[in-house]
Amino acid sequence: MRDTTLTRVQSDVVAKIIDYIRREKLPADSRLTESQLAEEVGVSRSPIRAALQLLTDKGIVISAANKGHYLARDGSTLDALDLPISPPPDVSLYDRIAMDRMxxxxxxxxxxxxxxxRYEVSRAQLVRTLTKMSQDGLVRRSTGHGWIFMPSLNSAEAYAASYRFRIIVEPAGLMEATFLLDRPTMERCREAHEQMLIRAKSGKLSGREIFDTNAKFHEMLAIMSGNRFIAQAVEQQNRLRQLSEYYVYDDEDRIQTLVREHCEIMDALSARDQIWAATLLRRHLEIASRLVPPFAKSNSERTA
Structure with a gap:
């Protein structure tokens, strides 16, 4: 098959469609509509259309004139699927810029x-990378050819203060009188964690994917609190910490620990034990706060 290079957005859309097919355990011949997938993935129909075309090219989806798109194989068979999709060529530049900022x-x-x-690259390559970083919420355009990094936790003091704040706020959200358990969302979250373990074992999991799954877990808990101010606070913290934590979970043991602790919290909530869930969440945040972020590495590791 012809090797295909995708933009970061296209790669994300394809991955989310595959995750949806796996999660829902869709059988062969299941119909895939652009509107349904757009709602599921949270994007417009245009990137969905492009993703379906790629999946059609790879034999995963069948496109029939006047009939739409259908799944060519059972969703369960996609678990071990190795799509011949090349990563964007600017990933290493993306990571160099991100680490330098951190x-x-x-x-x-x-x-x-x-x-x-500084990076000895062409304007076209740099703009492609900065556009990807803008889509991830890390930078924004300024005047002319200028750019600005979005606020982040790029000092040990800010990082520690953020975790102290989260330790106060997030467990309290589970104890709110307005807390309402959302079992379907929690089940989807659990399945996303299981897929993360599978991808980690195959060595195909990026730090950004780990962070996204982690962030969605904490935002899910905050939303279930029923307190919009807690939900807004957690969402804001996720925006601030995304750059610092893209590179924290760098080995399978840490990923397994994260998944285990998240699942323990979800188990306690499923059992309607909010007090124990809050205790586990506080412990989880305290442990996570001790992980060493990139800006705290030793000077000997700081190579350009």
Whole structure:
């Protein structure tokens, strides 16, 4: 098959469609509509249409004129599927820029010209990478050819203060009188964690994917609290910490620990034991706060 290079957004959409098919255990011949997938993935129909075309090219989806799209095989058979999709060519540049920002090697505001010199890349390559980072909420355009990094936790003091705040707020959310258990959402969250373990074993899991699953878990708990201020606070913390924690879970043991602790919290909630769930959540955050973020690495590791 022809190797295919996707943008970060396209890769994310394809991965989310595959996860949806696996999660729902869809049988062969199941119909896949653009509107349904757009709602499930949270994007417009245009990237869904492009993703379905790619999956059709790979023989995973069948496209029939005037009939739409249908799954060519059972969703369960996709677990071990190795799609011949190449990562975007600018991933390493993305990570270099992100790590440099985390270690405070580059300023909050910068120009394309200064980064072209620093990283010895073309303007086209740099703009592609910065566009991906903008889509991930890490940077935004300024005036002219200028860019600004979004606020992040790029100091040990800010990182520690963020976790102290979360330890106060998040467990309290589970004890709110307005707390309402959302079993279907929690079940989907559990399945996403199981898929994360499978992908980790195959070595195909990125730090960004781990963070996204982790963040969605904490936002799910905050939303179930029924307190919109807690939900907003957790969402804001996730935006601030995404850059610092993209690179924290760098081995399978840490990923397994994260999944185990999250599942223990969900088990306690399923058993209607909110007090124990809150205790486990507090312990989970306290343990996570001790993980060493990139900006706290030793100077000997700080190579450009």
């Amino acid at each position: 270690r405070d090697r580059v300023p909050e505001q910068f120009t394309e010209a200064s980064f072209m010199r």
